[in-house]
Amino acid sequence: MTGAAEGTDHVLEFILYGSSAIFAHACDVLSSSPSGGTSFGAAFRAITEYIARYPMGTILTVVFMTDGHDTRTQNLPAEKHAFVDFLKTCGRQTTIHAIGFMPQHNRGALEEMCKMGSSEGMYRYADGRDSGLEARFAEMFRSEERRVGKE
Numbered sequence: 001m002t003g004a005a006e007g008t009d010h011v012l013e014f015i016l017y018g019s020s021a022i023f024a025h026a027c028d029v030l031s032s033s034p035s036g037g038t039s040f041g042a043a044f045r046a047i048t049e050y051i052a053r054y055p056m057g058t059i060l061t062v063v064f065m066t067d068g069h070d071t072r073t074q075n076l077p078a079e080k081h082a083f084v085d086f087l088k089t090c091g092r093q094t095t096i097h098a099i100g101f102m103p104q105h106n107r108g109a110l111e112e113m114c115k116m117g118s119s120e121g122m123y124r125y126a127d128g129r130d131s132g133l134e135a136r137f138a139e140m141f142r143s144e145e146r147r148v149g150k151e
Contacts, residue, residue, distance in 0.1 A: 019037040
């Protein structure tokens, strides 16, 4: 999906994750529902694969969203370490933003993720109102446009 962010040239791609992670289209995201399990490790591995598709020097933004806590990753500290190591050495400028969208999400874990990229991202909470998630995305896109415009 190109130009979806209110007339910008952002390219939006999606990874859905539960106990595993898959690359998805916008229609898949809109029709998805929680699967009962969450593996941040599976998400980290899919994001790593996604980032590796792009040439060195590319500026990439990831928005990590969750409705809860990691319940499936066997060794979360090792998965986080591998992900951070990849981000530090991948040769691409990365920013990780995070959105929690249920009251029980793990805010501390999301705030930690926002510090993993080469530029610090922002954490936001999207409440259950219809415009909550849309407003958080709009904030993040505006922030990215200002950040990228300075580089």
